[in-house]
Amino acid sequence: MAERYPSGMHGAIASALSELLGDGVTVRTATQDQPENGLTDDVLNRTDVLTWWGHATHASVEDAVVDRVQQRVLGGMGLVVLHSAHFSKIFRRLMGTTCSLAWRNSGDTELIWNVNPSHPITAGVPQPIMINDHEMYGEFFDIPAPEELIFISTFSGGEVFRSGCCWRRGMGKVFYFSPGDQEYPIYHQPEIKQVLANAVLWAQPENVAEFNPPSVDNSPAPIFNDRISVHGMRS
Amino acid sequence: MAERYPSGMHGAIASALSELLGDGVTVRTATQDQPENGLTDDVLNRTDVLTWWGHATHASVEDAVVDRVQQRVLGGMGLVVLHSAHFSKIFRRLMGTTCSLAWRNSGDTELIWNVNPSHPITAGVPQPIMINDHEMYGEFFDIPAPEELIFISTFSGGEVFRSGCCWRRGMGKVFYFSPGDQEYPIYHQPEIKQVLANAVLWAQPENVAEFNPPSVDNSPAPIFNDRISVHGMRS
Amino acid sequence: MAERYPSGMHGAIASALSELLGDGVTVRTATQDQPENGLTDDVLNRTDVLTWWGHATHASVEDAVVDRVQQRVLGGMGLVVLHSAHFSKIFRRLMGTTCSLAWRNSGDTELIWNVNPSHPITAGVPQPIMINDHEMYGEFFDIPAPEELIFISTFSGGEVFRSGCCWRRGMGKVFYFSPGDQEYPIYHQPEIKQVLANAVLWAQPENVAEFNPPSVDNSPAPIFNDRISVHGMRS
Amino acid sequence: MAERYPSGMHGAIASALSELLGDGVTVRTATQDQPENGLTDDVLNRTDVLTWWGHATHASVEDAVVDRVQQRVLGGMGLVVLHSAHFSKIFRRLMGTTCSLAWRNSGDTELIWNVNPSHPITAGVPQPIMINDHEMYGEFFDIPAPEELIFISTFSGGEVFRSGCCWRRGMGKVFYFSPGDQEYPIYHQPEIKQVLANAVLWAQPENVAEFNPPSVDNSPAPIFNDRISVHGMRS
Numbered sequence: 001m002a003e004r005y006p007s008g009m010h011g012a013i014a015s016a017l018s019e020l021l022g023d024g025v026t027v028r029t030a031t032q033d034q035p036e037n038g039l040t041d042d043v044l045n046r047t048d049v050l051t052w053w054g055h056a057t058h059a060s061v062e063d064a065v066v067d068r069v070q071q072r073v074l075g076g077m078g079l080v081v082l083h084s085a086h087f088s089k090i091f092r093r094l095m096g097t098t099c100s101l102a103w104r105n106s107g108d109t110e111l112i113w114n115v116n117p118s119h120p121i122t123a124g125v126p127q128p129i130m131i132n133d134h135e136m137y138g139e140f141f142d143i144p145a146p147e148e149l150i151f152i153s154t155f156s157g158g159e160v161f162r163s164g165c166c167w168r169r170g171m172g173k174v175f176y177f178s179p180g181d182q183e184y185p186i187y188h189q190p191e192i193k194q195v196l197a198n199a200v201l202w203a204q205p206e207n208v209a210e211f212n213p214p215s216v217d218n219s220p221a222p223i224f225n226d227r228i229s230v231h232g233m234r235s
Numbered sequence: 236m237a238e239r240y241p242s243g244m245h246g247a248i249a250s251a252l253s254e255l256l257g258d259g260v261t262v263r264t265a266t267q268d269q270p271e272n273g274l275t276d277d278v279l280n281r282t283d284v285l286t287w288w289g290h291a292t293h294a295s296v297e298d299a300v301v302d303r304v305q306q307r308v309l310g311g312m313g314l315v316v317l318h319s320a321h322f323s324k325i326f327r328r329l330m331g332t333t334c335s336l337a338w339r340n341s342g343d344t345e346l347i348w349n350v351n352p353s354h355p356i357t358a359g360v361p362q363p364i365m366i367n368d369h370e371m372y373g374e375f376f377d378i379p380a381p382e383e384l385i386f387i388s389t390f391s392g393g394e395v396f397r398s399g400c401c402w403r404r405g406m407g408k409v410f411y412f413s414p415g416d417q418e419y420p421i422y423h424q425p426e427i428k429q430v431l432a433n434a435v436l437w438a439q440p441e442n443v444a445e446f447n448p449p450s451v452d453n454s455p456a457p458i459f460n461d462r463i464s465v466h467g468m469r470s
Numbered sequence: 471m472a473e474r475y476p477s478g479m480h481g482a483i484a485s486a487l488s489e490l491l492g493d494g495v496t497v498r499t500a501t502q503d504q505p506e507n508g509l510t511d512d513v514l515n516r517t518d519v520l521t522w523w524g525h526a527t528h529a530s531v532e533d534a535v536v537d538r539v540q541q542r543v544l545g546g547m548g549l550v551v552l553h554s555a556h557f558s559k560i561f562r563r564l565m566g567t568t569c570s571l572a573w574r575n576s577g578d579t580e581l582i583w584n585v586n587p588s589h590p591i592t593a594g595v596p597q598p599i600m601i602n603d604h605e606m607y608g609e610f611f612d613i614p615a616p617e618e619l620i621f622i623s624t625f626s627g628g629e630v631f632r633s634g635c636c637w638r639r640g641m642g643k644v645f646y647f648s649p650g651d652q653e654y655p656i657y658h659q660p661e662i663k664q665v666l667a668n669a670v671l672w673a674q675p676e677n678v679a680e681f682n683p684p685s686v687d688n689s690p691a692p693i694f695n696d697r698i699s700v701h702g703m704r705s
Numbered sequence: 706m707a708e709r710y711p712s713g714m715h716g717a718i719a720s721a722l723s724e725l726l727g728d729g730v731t732v733r734t735a736t737q738d739q740p741e742n743g744l745t746d747d748v749l750n751r752t753d754v755l756t757w758w759g760h761a762t763h764a765s766v767e768d769a770v771v772d773r774v775q776q777r778v779l780g781g782m783g784l785v786v787l788h789s790a791h792f793s794k795i796f797r798r799l800m801g802t803t804c805s806l807a808w809r810n811s812g813d814t815e816l817i818w819n820v821n822p823s824h825p826i827t828a829g830v831p832q833p834i835m836i837n838d839h840e841m842y843g844e845f846f847d848i849p850a851p852e853e854l855i856f857i858s859t860f861s862g863g864e865v866f867r868s869g870c871c872w873r874r875g876m877g878k879v880f881y882f883s884p885g886d887q888e889y890p891i892y893h894q895p896e897i898k899q900v901l902a903n904a905v906l907w908a909q910p911e912n913v914a915e916f917n918p919p920s921v922d923n924s925p926a927p928i929f930n931d932r933i934s935v936h937g938m939r940s
Contacts, residue, residue, distance in 0.1 A: 074803055074847070076588065096799040097875050098779055102922040113374045113395045117684070118546065118641045123677050127375070128393075139348045139387070140362070142779070142875055142919035145852055147618075149380070152397075154389040158363075160348045162387075170802050170847055171588045207593050214587070214847035217807040309568055309612070311823065331564040332640050333544055337687040352919070353781065353876045358912050377544070377640055377684035380617055382853075405567050405612055406823045442828050449612035449822070452572040583844045583865045597845070598863075609818045610832070615854070622844070622867075624859040628833075630818045632857075 012187040020197035049078035074170025075211035078203025102138035108155040135181040247422040255432035284313035309405030310446035313438025337373035343390040370416040482657040490667035519548035544640030545681035548673025572608035578625040717892040725902035754783035779875030780916035783908025807843035813860040840886040
């Protein structure tokens with residue numbers, strides 16, 4: 001991986017976003033080995049969209065950090081979940097399912113087909129995107145039915161995978177995108193970088209003031225009752 | 236086709252349903268060359284689920300027949316739309332879109348993957364179903380997003396297709412299933428016959444008394460107003 | 471109506487959009503009594519989003535015009551369908567259902583509740599929007615299940631209505647919004663004008679070059695086959 | 706509550722199911738004060754559909770029990786979540802959101818409207834169901850968009866609530882139904898009992914053999930590759 005991604009997976013993703021989105025965004029990175037996994041309150045409070053790539057060491061992400069990220073997503077922060085982060089605590093927390101899937105790492109060709117061509121995440125993307133060699137992720141992918149299904153991948157081994165999926169959770173938006181494995185130079189492909197950039201733009205907060213999750217409202221004032229009682233007094 | 240399907244496509248489909256559903260169903264067939272395309276009022280009035288296979292001659296189906304079938308579906312009749320009937324007038328009428336797709340007839344292997352394993356249409360079906368040789372149908376398939384996505388197919392040429400899709404329209408249920416082309420013996424495969432039978436059971440009418448489409452209701456009696464005025468009189 | 475809407479319903483809607491969207495949009499109007507119902511090829515070719523208000527005389531809209539508008543929507547034009555246009559030919563064409571509903575015109579109070587608070591159509595809108603007096607539209611509303619449900623209305627008579635609903639059809643986006651009846655000054659309410667403006671922004675074309683509906687693609691080049699045969703030659 | 710529900714909420718629900726479903730079901734009850742909250746492995750292993758009513762003491766349900774119930778749902782067990790159990794650990798776990806809502810307990814009339822009249826959960830149910838006096842639950846209800854929206858309630862105070870909602874999670878089905886509060890005799894109403902019975906029938910496991918949640922599959926055999934290599938050998 002060090003050869004392919006000398007600045008790490010996080011570096012490659014950050015670099016892609018900076019390259020395509022330019023001054024429109026401020027890109028920062030955090031890594032699991034930092035205190036609080038790099039996701040302190042202060043960091044999250046300055047984050048509109050969080051991209052999450054993780055592999056193998058999901059279990060060692062702190063539960064308190066997962067709680068905090070979940071609250072921020074429910075309050076409006078976008079979350080872009082990448083590749084093996086399907087098994088991250090935060091994704092499983094937001095989905096409620098096992099998020100398990102079929103896989104095989106034998107360098108299959110992957111074709112990513114756009115099944116939602118008017119969706120902003122697919123802007124400027126060819127039909128299909130081809131990845132010459134990649135780990136295979138296949139169905140059954142145990143997720144809640146996507147609210148918007150964007151991409152479906154086929155593999156030269158014959159498998160299929162819902163590889164680009166959108167959900168809303170609370171005030172936040174979540175996008176899962178299955179490329180790319182650390183053993184392949186996928187985040188250097190222009191089409192993949194385009195999807196990452198599109199996804200970040202799509203996932204940005206909307207109608208969000210203070211990133212508070214929805215909360216209980218115990219309102220004292222019935223509305224129809226008032227109106228009708230006024231009407232009743234008239235008659 | 237005559238060799239492969241000596242009793243016609245309609246005969247093969249009817250035979251599959253009779254074989255798997257037995258005395259639970261009464262299977263009848265209608266063909267386009269019959270008066271009113273075989274779908275008279277009388278015939279439809281005795282039909283709970285209609286399977287529709289058609290090819291090339293969609294345009295010559297009478298509009299009055301399409302109107303009648305649409306009304307019956309909206310009134311609760313199930314509709315199972317097969318293969319090239321994606322371009323039938325009735326399917327396009329119920330979808331509102333072009334229903335166009337990619338295709339290529341070069342004997343690809345098709346693998347049909349189950350992405351909804353707790354759905355009754357997938358009962359008893361292997362993962363995946365393999366069709367050795369078939370016409371390729373691919374994305375983008377111009378349909379409204381399926382309310383339930385059941386099957387996705389891959390092809391040895393690399394394409395992908397949402398090959399099993401559910402919608403509700405009015406009181407009726409619609410299932411599209413993309414196998415099988417007349418040049419291949421697909422409706423003789425046990426797994427495909429199983430899907431056809433499952434689909435017919437799933438599509439049968441529910442909560443339907445007289446197969447009337449939903450209609451306008453101009454009800455004279457406000458409810459909260461009455462209640463509140465009663466309450467008002469009490470006080 | 472003439473008192474309440476001296477420039478017509480179309481004038482009031484156009485005026486709201488101009489007021490809120492300013493130089494960002496060019497607003498034009500068309501009326502049913504114009505040649506080709508005001509919706510010539512030339513007019514549609516210059517239209518990104520079409521708002522449609524209609525009442526009672528739906529049947530006299532020309533079928534050729536409906537065909538043309540449908541093609542343009544499938545090609546990417548946004549469509550905002552308002553109030554009694556639930557019965558317009560174009561809406562029924564795109565939905566495939568009767569679009570019937572319950573109604574009663576007795577000046578009910580309507581409360582419009584936002585059930586999708588991170589959706590851009592709800593930006594800047596209070597919870598709920600109150601309309602003091604309005605025609606009641608109620609369930610069952612015979613539409614395909616909305617892909618995104620945005621607003622639900624309650625009425626002082628007790629009824630409920632899915633009053634703000636989103637769908638994609640082809641490359642285009644469709645929003646139905648049930649206010650406002652011509653007998654009430656609803657399009658003068660700031661909150662309603664805000665929804666109209668939000669809806670137009672949401673419905674604008676994305677990823678659209680030439681407004682062509684999706685069409686059949688018969689591609690000659692299998693992809694996995696090619697790759698695998700290369701691999702085969704190696705061994 | 707003791708007067709209204711002398712055998713407890715669980716007793717009333719069990720009684721309704723026994724009355725309507727008769728010999729078709731075996732009904733058992735479990736309560737939170739039992740060891741392992743009454744939901745031991747042995748109990749769950751004999752349960753096809755679990756109804757869950759809970760109030761106020763959600764926090765004291767053991768996390769290990771919630772884990773176990775979640776695994777069983779993902780493995781195929783149906784879950785019917787009732788009223789204030791919107792805040793149960795298990796529902797929040799499966800939804801991934803806060804599940805917060807608006808509420809007010811002032812004896813509003815609630816009308817439950819059927820917006821999915823061909824759905825089996827609505828079989829035999831009047832339009833609307835009226836509850837004379839009930840706690841108000843209102844929007845915004847912070848849940849993932851229901852995969853099938855069945856019922857929407859209005860209240861005499863003017864509020865609205867998505868009161869009947871379906872989701873699939875793993876191999877299991879989940880139905881949330883917002884009636885009934887312990888202070889009102891709602892589970893004695895025949896229409897409500899009908900919905901409970903319908904929901905249990907709908908939620909029963911389908912295509913489930915051993916109630917195992919979906920799991921990772923690392924299959925060794927590529928399929929298209931094999932086929933193509935065979936073809937390659939021919940040439």
